[in-house]
Amino acid sequence: MRDAANTLVWPVSTFVLALILSVIPMPDLAVAIRPPWPALVMIYWTLVAPERFGLMTAMVLGLAVDTLSGALLGQNAFAMLIITYFGLKFHLRLRFSPISQTTMTVFGMLLIYEFILFWVDGVAGRTVPFSDRLMPLFIGTLLWPLILEVFDRIQRHDQARIES
């Protein structure tokens, strides 16, 4: 029981942190390049612990993003579900491939994510040029190796503490 609680504290706090980062006020320039934090964190957890964080987590996280940001209810949830589905399908291959390859895959997943958001915006009658969504995409991809490294370290530290 204690172990379960311990192992949940860290993942849940990363999700909350990602949500906070996605709405915290920033200067205009930083807003224009703000990476999709929740999507990045979600991808990480589907690759690391697919048996614990799957589609339900993606749905809840996506709906939280929608509610916080005032987007259409389901917009981020839908995009999050799709990338999580791909993540779950291919996590075995991805987890053990070199970092350059995972980064490329993450780029692809974020591209799908941003494109779905853009597409839903278009259908709902809000035309935002797709080029506006490119910077968050690139920044998100560049941040991926960093996130992977930092999260893996904390994860290992966590695990060691639980086992000892």
Add this chain to the structure above:
Amino acid sequence: MKAPGGIGGGREASSLGIKFLLLATISLGSMVIDHRNDHLSQVRQVFSIVVYPIEIAVNFPFKAWRWTTISLADRATLLRENSELKDLQLRYDVRLQRMAAVEAENVRLRAVLGSSAKIDDRVLVAEILAVDLDPYRQRFSINRGLQDGVYVGQALLDANGVVGQIVEVEVFTSKAVLISDADHAVPVSVNRNGLRTIAVGTGDSGRLRLPYVTNSADIEPSDLLVSSGLGGVFPSGYPVGRVLEVVRRPGQSFADVIVEPASALDRDREVLLVWSEEDQDKQYDKSKPIETDP
């Protein structure tokens, strides 16, 4: 993809597919319903309670910073500010005395004409939360919600004029759209001659446009535009903006009119929620089913 054991196994893969289809359908459906009409507002309210702590957490450092700067402000600054405010108060009081006479005259004249007199609007101060919403729309959150009687379509003002209107009501907070949002329009009239038109947002918080003013219309730079009250969302008579520029092109039937908003749309920290007379009935109608539901 088939791998022995684990989540990639044949049966689990298919159950993953089914779960995905189910959840994707739910999210697509909720998007469609949310876009078409208002039925999901109660679902949103439930979610908003769940994410409320996050909004508070995000807003907290900014609030703390403001509080610290105020409490650490030195005596001299406070005294100066105080005397400035007293000055301002005096000036407003003098103006208000004249207003009282004018208002009384107005009520009398309206009674003579047989039209109903305008009654004072009820207002409530709301604080703008330091939470960034969708960067592609001009929206913001305020710290008043369902429990304060806020309703969708309610007008927001600041010290200088019309700011925007409420688009979404949650339990403790609400989301509002600025009049400068590209999807927003305000019915206005020119204060000088009563010419009625519509001010449309541009997506730039320092600009509005009047797309439906004919070339021959009597409108000039520095004309004050006030809300006309048509459409029933904004109470009439509040300043919306000042005409900056009128470009008349002989070949076209409509002139290009650029307007500068009267209120400081991107610098506000606090706004006023307004209940005008006819709105108050509407609010009771709307709030009843929501209050009895949970």
